[in-house]
Amino acid sequence: MYYKNNDITIYYQRYGTKPKTILILPGWGNNKTTFNNIIDNLKNDYSIYIIDYPSFGNSPIPNKELNIYDYATLVNSFIKDNNIINPIIIAHSFGGRISSILLGKYKIKIKKLILI
Numbered sequence: 001m002y003y004k005n006n007d008i009t010i011y012y013q014r015y016g017t018k019p020k021t022i023l024i025l026p027g028w029g030n031n032k033t034t035f036n037n038i039i040d041n042l043k044n045d046y047s048i049y050i051i052d053y054p055s056f057g058n059s060p061i062p063n064k065e066l067n068i069y070d071y072a073t074l075v076n077s078f079i080k081d082n083n084i085i086n087p088i089i090i091a092h093s094f095g096g097r098i099s100s101i102l103l104g105k106y107k108i109k110i111k112k113l114i115l116i
Helices: 032-042 068-081 094-104
Strands: 002-005 008-015 021-025 047-052 088-091 112-115
Touching (some): 088 094
Antiparallel strands (some): 002 008
């Protein structure tokens, strides 16, 4: 599925339909396929969202250069627009940088942060 915010489009997938939610934030250069094993093991117990950042996986190249705050703003909007409440965030590398901004600047509420 595609999500668009402020002229930036990203591809994401959702697995599962359980009330507990996991949001996976990949590392730089990774995409949804990097996390197939984790998703396969958890999708029966959680709703899982995983995104491809702009220019990675199935997400198109944006019209402008993005900085870390642009990525964090995009993910924050994605969380709000998809009504993702109190998620467990699994973040790898660059995803950890984004999650630190989500927690610090945007003060999002999460259940747990797992950094890989």
